[in-house]
Structure formats: structure tokens, C-alpha cells
Amino acid sequence: MNSKIEQLKSELSKAVIGQESMIEGLIIGLLCEGHIxxxxxxxxxxxxxxxxLSKALGLEFKRIQFTPDLLPSDIIGAEIxxxxxxxxxxKKGAIFTNLLLADEINRSPAKVQSALLEVMxxxxxxxxDTSFQIDSPFLVMATQNPIEQEGVYSLPEAQLDRFMMKIVVGHNSIEEELTIMRKGATKSFEPINTILNREDLEILKRELESIHIDEAIERYIVQLITATREPEKFGLNPEDMMYGASPRASIDLYKASRAKAFLxxxxFVTPADIGSVVHNVLRHRVVLSYQARAKGVEIDEIISKIVETVHIP
Amino acid sequence: MKQSLGKIVIFIILSTLLFSEDFIYKIDIDNNQPYLKEPIILNLEINQTNHNKVIFFKFDLKKSKEYIFKRIDAIDKGKHHFAHLKYSYLIYPLKEGKIDIEFKLKKRVTNDESLSYSYSGDRDNIKLLVTEDSDIELPPTKLNVKPLPKDTEIVGDFKLKYHCKTHKAKSYQPMPINVEIKGKGYLPLIDNIIQSDRNITIFRDKPIIKSIQLPKDRLYTIEYPMAISSNKSFSLKPRTIKGFNPQTKESYLLSIPKQDFDIETIDKTTLIDKDNKPKPLERDFLWLRDIIYYIVIFVAGYLTAIAIEWRRGVKPKEKSTLYHKVKRSRDKRELLQILIATNQEQFKEIIRELEESIYNNKSISFKEIKEKLEKEIA
Structure with missing residues (x-):
């Protein structure tokens, strides 16, 4: 693995115990200019x-708590x-930053969500009358709380598609929890040092460009995406899926698997690289049918079935 | 002489005061010795004198049992830094003797920055205007209310009209009668405009009140729709209402003269209803039947749910499907595909080994790796 990425991961582990998938997802997002x-x-x-992550990269960070009374002008800014x-x-809004945490994005109505997603x-x-460019790098990490269903505004599929990956974060292991508990109680988390800068990030992005992806692998990616749209062609049950993934999914899977190989x-990219990001890339893009949901089928099961069915090159 | 004096509008300027050099105000009333329920006009004018501040004013009369009031005009001619307000009220005193008309005035001071911030909001995002509020104590306006002549029922200049559609009817047939009082003054609401009589039945509807605001008074039209019926001929007693006009200071009488009604008696036997319509209530136990139905349906649903759960529970537990898939795999490529699909970190090393073997031709034993996996999964 690239030593800079290793340094970054080790610096982040000072403050974050476990949660490797979330950290890796954020790094992939940063390298690929995708949102999580x-x-x-x-x-x-x-x-x-x-x-x-913002401290380790010396980037600006802002957080917006989405609430039902939040307005588009609170995010993008307004004329006074x-x-x-x-x-x-x-007066510029909170969107003018490098790393933005949009906390509980589904707590705000559609007009606020679409204001953010448009900027993304x-x-x-x-x-x-004035247009402003958002400085690069720009990464939005939006969170959704899956427990509460009252007073939330679900993101429509078209807007979910703008996120490169959807990462499901679970609880830590017992050992990790013990470490968190001890460090949290004694306030002994070490401070995060800035170890990379914007230039380093640009160098990493350029290095990422050099990762080779074979035509057979490219075709494998397209076949995985096609299987979500025409499952019957691959011997999958067409009744399980209502809508397949968009072309944006193909692009994001291509970019994410290259970043994964880099990490x-x-x-070069292997099917295993694709396999380790395909769930995150497709999870929010493939819409389950009512029948599948009634049977208690999870989206990850369907994606696993697709990976199992489409032959690897 | 008295009449001519009464016609002269008494214009009394009660107060013109300067408050904290911020504003001046002026209150005037057209009559400070009115009769009970005689309308008087009160005018208030506020002018901002300190133009360095942005001031808003909120003015009203305090509510009291001693008078009622209605705002008849409010003019705001001023701009920011130059507030200029005019209010007009119509007041009816409700108590004889000395009464105080009390005021509430609030001064709200702000600045241009706060004002511009409040303007920056839009329809969906209203910004609060921050002000420093202070209540201004204004001295009350005193009235000396004169009593009305004895037995006066209405105050103002009113006329009465009445109308009976018919004076002939059959027994118990209702005959409509309409009384209308119209004129300027205090609301002429009278409880028993036709007095009750043991021999007649009076059906009363709610009075219909219409009013128009005049510059210095109010024009009322009150209609009393009623109907009367009886089983024999009768006479409606005359009714006299005493009114007082404060403008002329004279009392007057409004009257409904005696009315004779001729009732044609009818055979009572034709009025008797021999059928029970609707039928009298009988005891029935339909409610009990419905409750039993509900209980049976609930129990059936509950048992069905338990039966489904029980059937699920007794299904034989299948061995891990991954185990079977791994066992069935015929080559390294197939095994790699199965492991990739699991998306589990625990197979990371085996995946790497298989990749090395497939794409870098590194030699590993498929059989060994499969057995190792089978043990791990089982």
C-alpha cells in the first residue's frame, strides 16, 4: 500500500478505533471525488x-445538522x-468547505436535500446573480439514521444516485469497544497531526490514474451493472428488483475499484477489488421490489447473488 | 339655548405631551360629559420627534366593563425615523358617573441594522426584528357620564316598524310577525319585544343585526323574526319602548299597537296521530352478536399467526449455504467468485492467494485451500 495512505490511516486510528470500512470509504471518496x-x-x-480526516489533511471541515426547519439558504448562503x-x-453558507458532514440528511424536506445534492x-x-466554484477537494459525507421513520423525508432514488457509495456502519467489536471506553473515559485520545496536504492529495490522485484496468475487467463491471437491469439474462430472479443501477453506477464502480486496488x-484491478466495493456502490442504487421486501430479502443478498452469478474474467 | 348648546361640538384637547424627547402625542375627545351609551369619538395622534432612532408604536384602549369601544380609523403616514400615527375610536360609556378611559402604548425602538436584517428574510425565512420595548404610561381620559331618563330602553335616534303577515289562522297555525328597529345610536337589543302571554305560544328566532359604521356614529338595523300561535282568538297587548336621543336630549316612544287575531278552531280528533312513527325502541341483542363475531375473528387471526410461526420454527435447520457452495466449487476461479460475493473480511487472505494463483500463476493446491475453507466455515 502507498506509504502516505498508510500514514493517513495510522493517524486516523489515533482518534477512530475500528470502523475501517468507513475510513476506507472516505479515502476512496476523496481520491475519486465522490460523496459518501x-x-x-x-x-x-x-x-x-x-x-x-480534515485535520490529518489540513482541510476545512464543517457540519450541518439537518432539521425540518433548515432552509436552502442556510446551506448555500443568501443575499443580505x-x-x-x-x-x-x-453571505456564504456552510457548503463552502472541503469536508462537509451533512448529519441526518433525511430530517430535512426535499427542497433542502436537493439544494445540497445539486451542489454535490x-x-x-x-x-x-453570482456563481461560486466550490474549492477542491470537496467531499460530502451524509448520514442517515435507519432507526427512526417518523418525521423523516426519505431521499428519492434519483438523488441517492449522486452518492458514490453508501456505507453501512455497524457497532465495534468487543475489543474495539473496550479500547474506546478506556480512551474515552480517560480522555487519552491522541491529537491528530497534519500529515498530508492538498498537493500530496493531488499527487495521490495522479498516481491513482496510473492503475491499470484490463478490458476484461471493464466488461466484468458492465456485466455486473447490466445484471441489475436485466436479471433474467443472468439467470437471476427478475421479481426481486424493481429498478437497476444507472450509468453513474458503472462510472463509480470503475473509479472505486481502481481506488481499492490502489489502497x-x-x-492493476482484480475482481476481488470490484467485489470489495460493489456492495457499497450498488446498495443505494438498486431498488428492491415489493415482493422481495415482503419476503425479507436484503439488498446485500441480491448484490452477493449477482456477484456469484456473473462470471469473473 | 340648551338645544343650540347641545349641537355645538365640544372639542376638548386633553393632553399634548412630549415623551423623553422621542415623540409627542395628542388625545382629544368630542364630548367629556356624555349620556350613558351615547357615542363619543376619541382621536390620538403620535409624532416622532427624535429622528435618530427607528421607532414603532403600538396603541390601543384598555378593555373595561365601564365602556366599550371600536377602532374606526388608523392612519400610518410616517416612515422609518419619522413615525406619524393617527387613531380614531368610537366609545360607548356603560356606567353612570365618573369613568376613566385607559390606554396602553408600547414604544418599540430599533436601529437600521436590525431593520435591514429583518428585511433580508423571505416568505419561508422570516427574520425577527429585534427591538427594545417599553410600555408608556398615559394618563387616563376622564368622562363624567350623565344618567338616562327613567325607563329608557334604547339610546339613539331609532324608528320602529312592525309587520304581521296575517291576523287570521287556524288553531295552532303559526302566524309570522316581524319587528324592525332602525337608526343611529347604541345597539337597540331588547329581550322581550313581544311580551309573553299564557294563552299564546311565541316562537322567537335570533335577532338579525346589521350595522354600518358612520363617521361619528353607528347605524343599526335589528330585525326580530317571530311567529305566534294559539288555539283560540286572542289579542296581543300593545308594547311601548322608551327611547332617548342624546343629540336632542329628548325622550320619545316607539310602539306596537294592540293586535287582534282571529283563530278558527278545528276538530282536534284530526290532529291525533294513531301510528307510532318511529316505532318505539325494542330490546335487541345485535351488539352481543357483533362482539362474539369480533372475538371469534380475533382468536382465529391470533391462532393463524401462531400456527405460521410454529411451522417456521419446525423447519429443519439447513447447513450453511456457503459451506455447500464452497464444497460444490470445481475450480479456483469459481471458488474465488463465491468468496468475493460474501464480502467478508475473514476471507481476505484466501482471496489474495487465489488471485495470485489465477492472475500471477502462483502454484497453490486447490484441494488444500478448499479443505481449509470448509473447516473454517463448518
Whole structure:
């Protein structure tokens, strides 16, 4: 593995115990310029992780708690009228940052969600007549609380598609929990040092470009995505899936598997690299049918079935 | 002389005061010695004198049992830094003797920055205007209310009209009768405009009140829709209402003269209803039947749910499907595919070994690796 990435992971482990999949997902997101959706119960170090990542990279970090009364102008900013001078001045919103934690994104109504998701896609904000570019790197880590269903506004599929990966964060192991408990009680978490800067990140991105991906592997990616759209062609049950993944999923799976190979220290992509990111990339993009949900089928089971069915090159 | 004096509008300026050099106000009333229930007009004018501040004013009369009031005009001619307000009220005193008209005035001071911030909000995002509020104590306006002449029922200049559609009817047939009082003054609401009589039945509806605001008074039209019926001929007693006009200071009488009604008696036997419509209530036990149905349906549903759970529970437990899949795999590639699909960290090393073997031609024993896996999964 790249030594810089190793250093970064080791620096993050000072503040975050366990949660490797979330840390790896964030690094993949940073390298691929994709956004991450995290699903997990409260208290699983989501804020700590992204905060630690911003410190380790020397980047700016902001957090927005999504609430039902949040307004688009709170995120993107607004024009303020100055009656003395009869002019409008622009007040930039929280979106103007490098790393943004959009906490409990499904607590706000659709107009607020779409304001954020639009910026995620365009990386540009228009306030009044003026357009502003969002500085690179720009990574949004949005969280969803899966427990509560009352007073939440579910993200529509079209908007979920804008997230590169959806990572499901689970509880730590007993050993990890013991470490967290001891460190948390004695406040002995070590401070995070800045070990990489923007230039280093750009170098890593350039190195990532050099990872080779064979045409057979590329075709394998496309076949995996096609299997979500036309399951009957691959001998899968078509009644399990209502909608398959979009072309954006193919792009994101391609980029994520290359980043995964890079993180593993390989110079080329293997089916195992694809297999280790395919669940995260497709989890929020493939829509289960009512029949499948009634039978208690989970989306991860369907994705595993697809991986099992489509032959590896 | 008295009449001419009464017609002269008494214009009394009660107070013109300067408050903390921020504003001046002026209160005037057109009559401070009104009769009971005589309308008086009160005007208030506020002018901001300190133009360095942005001031808003909130003014109203305090509610009291001694008078009722209605705001008839409110003009806001001012701009920020130059507040200029005019309010007009119509007041009816309800108690004889000395009464105080009390006021509540709130001064809200803010600045241009707060004002501009509050304007920056939109329909969905209203920004609060931050102000420093203070209650201003204003001295009450004193009235000396004169009593009405004895037995006065209505105050103002009113006229009465009545109308009986018919004076002939059959026994118990209702005959509509309508009384209307119209004019300027205090609301002429009278409880028993037609007095009750043991021999007649009076059906009363709610009075219909219409009113129009005039510059210095209020025009009322009150209609009393009623109907009367009886089983024999009768006479409605005359009714006299004493009114007082404060403008002319004279009392007057409004009257409904005696009315004779001719009732044609009818054969009572034709009025007797021999059938029970609707039928009298009988005891039935339909409710009990419904409850039993509900209980049976509930128990059936409950037992069905238990039966389904029981059937699920007795199913023979299958061995791990992954174990069978691994056992059935015929080559390294197939095994690798199965392990990749599990998305489990525990197989990371075996996946790497298989990859090395497939893509880098590193030699490993498929049989050995399969057996190792089978043991691990089992």
C-alpha cells in the first residue's frame, strides 16, 4: 500500500478505533471525488472520523445538522440587504468547505436535500446573480439514521444516485469497544497531526490514474451493472428488483475499484477489488421490489447473488 | 339655548405631551360629559420627534366593563425615523358617573441594522426584528357620564316598524310577525319585544343585526323574526319602548299597537296521530352478536399467526449455504467468485492467494485451500 495512505490511516486510528470500512470509504471518496452516504445508528464516530480526516489533511471541515426547519439558504448562503447603502451583500453558507458532514440528511424536506445534492453534483453555487466554484477537494459525507421513520423525508432514488457509495456502519467489536471506553473515559485520545496536504492529495490522485484496468475487467463491471437491469439474462430472479443501477453506477464502480486496488497496493484491478466495493456502490442504487421486501430479502443478498452469478474474467 | 348648546361640538384637547424627547402625542375627545351609551369619538395622534432612532408604536384602549369601544380609523403616514400615527375610536360609556378611559402604548425602538436584517428574510425565512420595548404610561381620559331618563330602553335616534303577515289562522297555525328597529345610536337589543302571554305560544328566532359604521356614529338595523300561535282568538297587548336621543336630549316612544287575531278552531280528533312513527325502541341483542363475531375473528387471526410461526420454527435447520457452495466449487476461479460475493473480511487472505494463483500463476493446491475453507466455515 502507498506509504502516505498508510500514514493517513495510522493517524486516523489515533482518534477512530475500528470502523475501517468507513475510513476506507472516505479515502476512496476523496481520491475519486465522490460523496459518501453513511447509514448507522448515532454514536459510531461519524463526526469524529471526518473531523480527524480534515485535520490529518489540513482541510476545512464543517457540519450541518439537518432539521425540518433548515432552509436552502442556510446551506448555500443568501443575499443580505443593506438599507443604508441600498445594496445586497452575499453571505456564504456552510457548503463552502472541503469536508462537509451533512448529519441526518433525511430530517430535512426535499427542497433542502436537493439544494445540497445539486451542489454535490455541480460543485458550483449560485447566490443571486453570482456563481461560486466550490474549492477542491470537496467531499460530502451524509448520514442517515435507519432507526427512526417518523418525521423523516426519505431521499428519492434519483438523488441517492449522486452518492458514490453508501456505507453501512455497524457497532465495534468487543475489543474495539473496550479500547474506546478506556480512551474515552480517560480522555487519552491522541491529537491528530497534519500529515498530508492538498498537493500530496493531488499527487495521490495522479498516481491513482496510473492503475491499470484490463478490458476484461471493464466488461466484468458492465456485466455486473447490466445484471441489475436485466436479471433474467443472468439467470437471476427478475421479481426481486424493481429498478437497476444507472450509468453513474458503472462510472463509480470503475473509479472505486481502481481506488481499492490502489489502497491494496496493486498496480492493476482484480475482481476481488470490484467485489470489495460493489456492495457499497450498488446498495443505494438498486431498488428492491415489493415482493422481495415482503419476503425479507436484503439488498446485500441480491448484490452477493449477482456477484456469484456473473462470471469473473 | 340648551338645544343650540347641545349641537355645538365640544372639542376638548386633553393632553399634548412630549415623551423623553422621542415623540409627542395628542388625545382629544368630542364630548367629556356624555349620556350613558351615547357615542363619543376619541382621536390620538403620535409624532416622532427624535429622528435618530427607528421607532414603532403600538396603541390601543384598555378593555373595561365601564365602556366599550371600536377602532374606526388608523392612519400610518410616517416612515422609518419619522413615525406619524393617527387613531380614531368610537366609545360607548356603560356606567353612570365618573369613568376613566385607559390606554396602553408600547414604544418599540430599533436601529437600521436590525431593520435591514429583518428585511433580508423571505416568505419561508422570516427574520425577527429585534427591538427594545417599553410600555408608556398615559394618563387616563376622564368622562363624567350623565344618567338616562327613567325607563329608557334604547339610546339613539331609532324608528320602529312592525309587520304581521296575517291576523287570521287556524288553531295552532303559526302566524309570522316581524319587528324592525332602525337608526343611529347604541345597539337597540331588547329581550322581550313581544311580551309573553299564557294563552299564546311565541316562537322567537335570533335577532338579525346589521350595522354600518358612520363617521361619528353607528347605524343599526335589528330585525326580530317571530311567529305566534294559539288555539283560540286572542289579542296581543300593545308594547311601548322608551327611547332617548342624546343629540336632542329628548325622550320619545316607539310602539306596537294592540293586535287582534282571529283563530278558527278545528276538530282536534284530526290532529291525533294513531301510528307510532318511529316505532318505539325494542330490546335487541345485535351488539352481543357483533362482539362474539369480533372475538371469534380475533382468536382465529391470533391462532393463524401462531400456527405460521410454529411451522417456521419446525423447519429443519439447513447447513450453511456457503459451506455447500464452497464444497460444490470445481475450480479456483469459481471458488474465488463465491468468496468475493460474501464480502467478508475473514476471507481476505484466501482471496489474495487465489488471485495470485489465477492472475500471477502462483502454484497453490486447490484441494488444500478448499479443505481449509470448509473447516473454517463448518
Amino acid at each position: 452516504l453513511i447509514e448507522g445508528v448515532p454514536g459510531l464516530a461519524k463526526t469524529t472520523t471526518i473531523n480527524a 440587504y443593506n438599507p443604508k447603502e441600498h445594496t445586497f451583500s452575499i 453534483q455541480e460543485r458550483q453555487v449560485t447566490i443571486g 491494496r497496493g496493486n498496480s
